[in-house]
Amino acid sequence: MDIETDFSTFAGKKLMVVGGAGFVGSNLVAALLDTDPREIIIVDNLLSSDISNVPDDPRVTFVFGSITDDTILKALPEDLDYVWHLSCYHGNQSSIHDPLADHENNTLTSLKLFERLKDIRSLTKVVYAAAGCAVAEKTYDDASATTEDAPVSLFHDSPYSISKLVGELYGNYYFLQHQLPVVKARFQNVFGPREILGAGRWRGTPHTVWRNVTPTFVWKSLNNETLGLDNGGQTTRDFIFVEDMARGLMCAAKHGQPGENYNLASGVETTIRELAETINDLTGNPVEMEIRPARPWDRSGCRFGSTEKSRREIGFEARTSLREGLEKTVAWTRQNRETIERCMRQHDYFMTHLTGDTPR
Structure with missing residues (x-):
C-alpha cells in the first residue's frame, strides 16, 4: 500500500x-x-482570505473569527481527531x-490554540x-539544501520569521509537557490556485x-505589465x-x-528571474522585466529545502513541476479574474x- x-x-x-479559508488551507x-471525513471545522477570521474559498458542503462547518477568541476556543468539540494550524499574519x-x-495573529494564535488542545484527549x-x-x-x-536539523x-x-519559530517552540513545549501530538511541517514557497x-x-x-x-507576477504578466526583479x-x-x-x-x-x-519542499532551487521568464512565456507577456536593487530588509538570499527526511519518514515527495504548476495557476487566475479584481478593489x-499608490 502506498503510504x-x-x-x-x-x-x-x-x-x-x-x-x-486561506490559500493553503x-x-x-x-x-x-475527498477522504470522506465526518466533519471539517474551518476557523478563520478572513483577515487575509476570502469567503469564496469556503466550500458549500454539508460536512464543512465554518466558524468566523480568530482562534485567539476565548469563546471560539471554549466551543471547540472534545472529540477532534486531527487539527491543522495554518493561520498566520x-x-x-x-x-x-x-x-x-503579527504577534496577535501569528504567535498568540499558536499559544492559545495549543493551550486549548492539550485538554482534548481524542x-x-x-x-x-x-x-x-x-x-x-x-x-x-x-546554497545547500536546508535540512530539518x-x-x-x-x-x-522579520517578525513573521520570529513568530513562526516561536510557534515551533511552543509546539515542542506542549509535546514535552502535555504530550500534545504536534508535528511541525516547514513550508517552502507555496504557489497555486486560490491565492487571491x-x-x-x-x-x-x-x-x-x-x-x-508568484501571484503578483502572474497577475501583472496577464495584464502585460513589467515584472520587477529585486536583486x-x-x-x-x-x-x-x-x-x-x-x-x-x-x-x-x-x-x-x-x-x-x-x-x-520540492527540493528544486529556482531563481526569481527563471520564475518570471517562465510566467511571461506562459502568458505571452512581451514587456521587459525591471531590474531592481535588493530589498533593504531581506538577507535571505538563496535557499531550497532538503526532501530526504520527508520522503523517507512520511512518504512525501512533490510531484508537480514548476512549469506545470504555473500553467494551472495562470489558468485559474484567468478563470477567477472577477473575484481577484473584487478583492483588489476593496483596498x-x-x-x-x-x-499614494495608484489602484489597479
Missing part, C-alpha cells in the same frame, strides 16, 4: 483546519473532503509594518505550519494586495505547488512523529489616500 496516497485514515473523522480542505512586509498585529495529530525561511542559511553564494539563528529579517490578491482586510501596506511573488532576480527559492503542499500536510498528519519537523481607497 503517500492512502488517506483513508481521515474517513469518518472530525477534522479542524485553522486558517482553512482551502486547498487542504478540498483534498480532505500573512507576509514578511506586513509583519515588519505592524509587529504587534487528538491523533496536530500539524503546525512552520516556515522553512526561518531556519535557512542567509547566503548569496551557492539546520542550526537556528537568533537574528531574523487583495483577499481580506487592509493591513497597512500595498503588500495587502501584492502578496507572494536582479538572482535570489533563489524552493517553489512547491499548493496541491502537493496539501498532500504533504496530510502525510505529516498521518505518518509524522509527534515532536518531529518535516520539510514540505483602492487605502492604496490611493494612505500610500
Whole structure:
C-alpha cells in the first residue's frame, strides 16, 4: 500500500483546519473532503482570505473569527481527531509594518490554540505550519539544501520569521509537557490556485494586495505589465505547488512523529528571474522585466529545502513541476479574474489616500 496516497485514515473523522479559508488551507480542505471525513471545522477570521474559498458542503462547518477568541476556543468539540494550524499574519512586509498585529495573529494564535488542545484527549495529530525561511542559511553564494536539523539563528529579517519559530517552540513545549501530538511541517514557497490578491482586510501596506511573488507576477504578466526583479532576480527559492503542499500536510498528519519537523519542499532551487521568464512565456507577456536593487530588509538570499527526511519518514515527495504548476495557476487566475479584481478593489481607497499608490 502506498503510504503517500492512502488517506483513508481521515474517513469518518472530525477534522479542524485553522486558517482553512486561506490559500493553503482551502486547498487542504478540498483534498480532505475527498477522504470522506465526518466533519471539517474551518476557523478563520478572513483577515487575509476570502469567503469564496469556503466550500458549500454539508460536512464543512465554518466558524468566523480568530482562534485567539476565548469563546471560539471554549466551543471547540472534545472529540477532534486531527487539527491543522495554518493561520498566520500573512507576509514578511506586513509583519515588519505592524509587529504587534503579527504577534496577535501569528504567535498568540499558536499559544492559545495549543493551550486549548492539550485538554482534548481524542487528538491523533496536530500539524503546525512552520516556515522553512526561518531556519535557512542567509547566503548569496551557492546554497545547500536546508535540512530539518539546520542550526537556528537568533537574528531574523522579520517578525513573521520570529513568530513562526516561536510557534515551533511552543509546539515542542506542549509535546514535552502535555504530550500534545504536534508535528511541525516547514513550508517552502507555496504557489497555486486560490491565492487571491487583495483577499481580506487592509493591513497597512500595498503588500495587502501584492502578496507572494508568484501571484503578483502572474497577475501583472496577464495584464502585460513589467515584472520587477529585486536583486536582479538572482535570489533563489524552493517553489512547491499548493496541491502537493496539501498532500504533504496530510502525510505529516498521518505518518509524522509527534515532536518531529518535516520539510514540505520540492527540493528544486529556482531563481526569481527563471520564475518570471517562465510566467511571461506562459502568458505571452512581451514587456521587459525591471531590474531592481535588493530589498533593504531581506538577507535571505538563496535557499531550497532538503526532501530526504520527508520522503523517507512520511512518504512525501512533490510531484508537480514548476512549469506545470504555473500553467494551472495562470489558468485559474484567468478563470477567477472577477473575484481577484473584487478583492483588489476593496483596498483602492487605502492604496490611493494612505500610500499614494495608484489602484489597479
